[in-house]
Amino acid sequence: xxxxxxxxxxxxxxxxxxxxxxxxxxxxxxxxxxxxxxxxxxxxxxxxxxxxxxxxxxxxxxxxxxxxxxxxxxxxxxxxxxxxxxxxxxxxxxxxxxxxxxxxxxxxxxxxxxxxxxxxxxxxxxxxxxxxxxxxxxxxxxxxxxxxxxxxxxxxxxxxxxxxxxxxxxxxxxxxxxxxxxxxxxxxxxxxxxxxxxxxxxxxxxxxxxxxxxxxxxxxxxxxxxxxxxxxxxxxxxxxxxxxxxxxxxxxxxxxxxxxxxxxxxxxxxxxxxxxxxxxxxxxxxxxxxxxxxxxxxxxxxxxxxxxxxxxxxxxxxxxxxxxxxxxxxxxxxxxxxxxxxxxxxxxxxxxxxxxxxxxxxxxxxxxxxxxxxxxxxxxxxx
Amino acid sequence: xxxxxxxxxxxxxxxxxxxxxxxxxxxxxxxxxxxxxxxxxxxxxxxxxxxxxxxxxxxxxxxxxxxxxxxxxxxxxxxxxxxxxxxxxxxxxxxxxxxxxxxxxxxxxxxxxxxxxxxxxxxxxxxxxxxxxxxxxxxxxxxxxxxxxxxxxxxxxxxxxxxxxxxxxxx
Numbered sequence: 001x002x003x004x005x006x007x008x009x010x011x012x013x014x015x016x017x018x019x020x021x022x023x024x025x026x027x028x029x030x031x032x033x034x035x036x037x038x039x040x041x042x043x044x045x046x047x048x049x050x051x052x053x054x055x056x057x058x059x060x061x062x063x064x065x066x067x068x069x070x071x072x073x074x075x076x077x078x079x080x081x082x083x084x085x086x087x088x089x090x091x092x093x094x095x096x097x098x099x100x101x102x103x104x105x106x107x108x109x110x111x112x113x114x115x116x117x118x119x120x121x122x123x124x125x126x127x128x129x130x131x132x133x134x135x136x137x138x139x140x141x142x143x144x145x146x147x148x149x150x151x152x153x154x155x156x157x158x159x160x161x162x163x164x165x166x167x168x169x170x171x172x173x174x175x176x177x178x179x180x181x182x183x184x185x186x187x188x189x190x191x192x193x194x195x196x197x198x199x200x201x202x203x204x205x206x207x208x209x210x211x212x213x214x215x216x217x218x219x220x221x222x223x224x225x226x227x228x229x230x231x232x233x234x235x236x237x238x239x240x241x242x243x244x245x246x247x248x249x250x251x252x253x254x255x256x257x258x259x260x261x262x263x264x265x266x267x268x269x270x271x272x273x274x275x276x277x278x279x280x281x282x283x284x285x286x287x288x289x290x291x292x293x294x295x296x297x298x299x300x301x302x303x304x305x306x307x308x309x310x311x312x313x314x315x316x317x318x319x320x321x322x323x324x325x326x327x328x329x330x331x332x333x334x335x336x337x338x339x340x341x342x343x344x345x346x347x348x349x350x351x352x353x354x355x356x357x358x359x360x361x362x363x364x365x366x367x368x369x370x371x372x373x374x375x376x377x378x379x380x381x382x383x
Numbered sequence: 384x385x386x387x388x389x390x391x392x393x394x395x396x397x398x399x400x401x402x403x404x405x406x407x408x409x410x411x412x413x414x415x416x417x418x419x420x421x422x423x424x425x426x427x428x429x430x431x432x433x434x435x436x437x438x439x440x441x442x443x444x445x446x447x448x449x450x451x452x453x454x455x456x457x458x459x460x461x462x463x464x465x466x467x468x469x470x471x472x473x474x475x476x477x478x479x480x481x482x483x484x485x486x487x488x489x490x491x492x493x494x495x496x497x498x499x500x501x502x503x504x505x506x507x508x509x510x511x512x513x514x515x516x517x518x519x520x521x522x523x524x525x526x527x528x529x530x531x532x533x534x535x536x537x538x539x540x541x542x543x544x545x546x547x548x549x550x551x552x553x554x
Contacts, residue, residue: 025470026421028449033423033467054467055424062500074496080425124428143435150432161429161522379424 017042025054029132029368032378036355036367043363048356052382059383063342068094068168068309071342076162078344079380081124084117084153085322086380087166090329092247093318097311097333100169102303107249108295109171112183113153113163115284115291119190120149121323122277122284125230125375129274130201132372133210138201145193148186152179168309170302180292187285194281202271202278203264211274212265215358215370219268225354229325229347230280231374234260234273241321253290255283270373277375280323310337324348324375346380405544412455413539416483419454419474420447423461426488426522430460438525443532451475456483456515456535462490462497463505475512483539485531486514489521496521 024035033054039047059078063071075090076083088110095102127142150160155176157165165172201207217227222235232239240257242250258279260272311333319328325347334340351374359370422430433440434447448454451474463471475484486508489495494506508514515538518531543550 025467026474028420028447032427054464054470055462056464056466056503057462057497058501058503061502062497065500077425077496080428124431140436143432144437147432147437160524161425 018046023367030371031128031376034352034371034376034378034381036371038364038367040364043365045359045362045364045367048359048367050352050355055378055382057379057383059344060342063339065338067337068311068339071339072166073162073164075344076164077379078346078383079322079324079327079348079377080162081377082117082121082323083161083163084113084165085121085320086327087163088114088248089318089320089327090331091166091168092320093316093329093331094168094309094311096318097314097316097331098168098305098309100303100305102169103299103301105296105299106170106301106303108291109175109301110166111249111253111291112288112295113156113165115287116149116152116183116186118284118323119281120146122281123149123190125277125323126197126201126274129270129369129372129375130207132368133207135201135204135207138197141193141197141200145186145189148189152182152186155179155182167302167305169305170300174301175297180297183288183292187288190281190285194278198278202275208264208271210366211270211369211373214265214270214362214366215373216266217268217273217354217358221354221357222268225357226350227325227354228350229322230273230276231325231351231354233258234276234373235268236260236262241319241326245319247318247320252294253287255286258283270369273373308337310335311339319345322347324377324380325351327380344383346383348374348376348378348380349383352376352381406540408544409540409542412481413536415444416455416535416539417446417448417453419451419457419478420449421457421460421474423459423463423467424488424490426460426490429522429525430458430487430528433525433528438529440528440532443529443536445532451477452479454478455481456485458485458487459491459508459514460487462495463508463511464503465505466503468505468508468511471508472511481542483515483535484508484512485516485518485535487518487528487531488523489519492517492519 018039018041020039023038024030025033035051037049037051038045059074062074072087075086079086123142123146127139130138153163154160157163157172217235219235219237222232236259238257238259243257258276260267260276262272265271313333313335315332317328317330319326327347328345330343331339332341359367486492491508494504497504498506516531516534518527520527
């Protein structure tokens with residue numbers, strides 16, 4: 001702090017144009033209640049300091065006074081855009097602790113709902129990224145299609161956004177009649193819109209000029225900051241937990257790990273990060289198609305688990321690949337039905353920490369795009 | 384819905400509506416509310432869906448404004464933490480009269496799921512600013528947003544503009 005103050009003094013003595021401005025917490029482009037303290041030299045950004053805590057909802061402390069099943073809805077409210085994906089590692093952690101084997105049908109159902117939610121998350125990510133760049137039409141296209149995905153998840157779980165669908169050793173409810181047809185028709189819609197958006201937004205000349213060569217994140221910086229998800233893969237590192245450390249049944253599917261190739265701009269810039277999301281939607285469609293084919297339609301969706309879960313004195317860390325990156329839960333049990341400690345690793349929080357590194361030297365308007373390309377959710381950053 | 388329907392009942396050849404000026408003003412005000420675009424948490428995602436193709440919030444005559452000085456009402460969409468509470472109060476104070484508040488979701492209505500153990504969550508936004516319409520749900524469905532907006536329009540339509548103090552019996 002003291003160093004920063006001295007810097008301010010020097011600038012004022014030099015009578016230079018450097019200025020400190022606030023972006024947020026109320027700002028249409030900060031994707032929530034993030035506050036950025038930005039130092040600008042004219043239009044050039046020289047320093048960015050993110051300030052957090054505007055949505056701190058005391059998740060970890062809260063969990064210590066909840067039973068294990070009661071925690072699941074609060075996990076939904078962490079990363080509220082991809083709630084299904086966030087529930088998964090927590091449920092897996094408990095199943096590992098209690099040594100529960102879940103039925104085959106449940107594993108496939110989990111893959112399908114998680115990948116559907118991944119598509120919905122990337123649709124919002126690309127849509128709001130386009131919105132930051134000034135393109136409103138992809139936003140309308142993607143929200144039109146996202147609604148069909150939400151209808152499927154609503155029919156399954158009963159909720160539109162925060163599902164509370166995963167249970168320890170199973171799912172809350174079975175699939176409904178016509179689930180397979182619904183999924184297939186949604187995949188068709190997603191592919192059609194993606195092709196349209198490719199022309200409309202991604203390969204649009206104006207969009208390329210705004211986003212290519214902006215906010216370049218080199219692979220070594222990305223790895224040093226422990227980035228994950230599309231942010232890491234946009235820098236050309238093919239690291240995906242579904243492939244590198246296959247959990248559940250992901251080793252049974254045939255899918256690619258899309259990475260930024262630099263066909264436009266440089267590897268690791270905003271355009272490539274965004275492109276990874278576009279390709280990942282296609283890969284999710286492929287996984288859903290395969291899962292629907294292999295999924296046994298008969299059978300129960302609940303393993304034999306007691307109503308009141310008591311976890312022995314043990315600790316476990318389970319992680320999974322979320323749309324935004326790697327999400328992990330570190331659960332410490334103490335022999336009762338409440339956890340001793342629960343630590344969550346949020347992908348958005350880690351990815352956000354790279355902002356000061358990659359936004360120096362770019363124009364102020366580019367800072368908004370860089371923030372949009374990282375795709376953060378403040379519920380997960382502040383928890 | 385009020386004023387223009389009376390044209391169906393023609394008075395001396397038609398094209399004439401008899402009514403109070405107040406009704407006309409309220410009719411105009413309730414059909415062109417601009418709101419402060421301000422997402423806090425999960426409910427903001429449902430609000431984005433509300434703004435998009437399927438539900439089309441703008442048919443209520445609402446336009447998102449990014450400055451509180453141009454806004455007629457503010458939607459508190461999400462959890463209000465202690466750190467955020469000061470800012471929300473400042474935003475509300477910056478809005479020009481007449482101004483309205485819609486509280487969206489359990490969190491801003493009462494603290495919601497964080498009511499019992501959330502040490503950093505304000506237990507209801509009505510503890511810092513006056514709320515006109517509460518929309519329940521966690522998060523509310525887009526249909527609930529529509530209902531809330533209609534309730535706000537109803538409220539504006541019934542409001543007194545002239546001789547307010549006298550009618551309310553303050554003087």
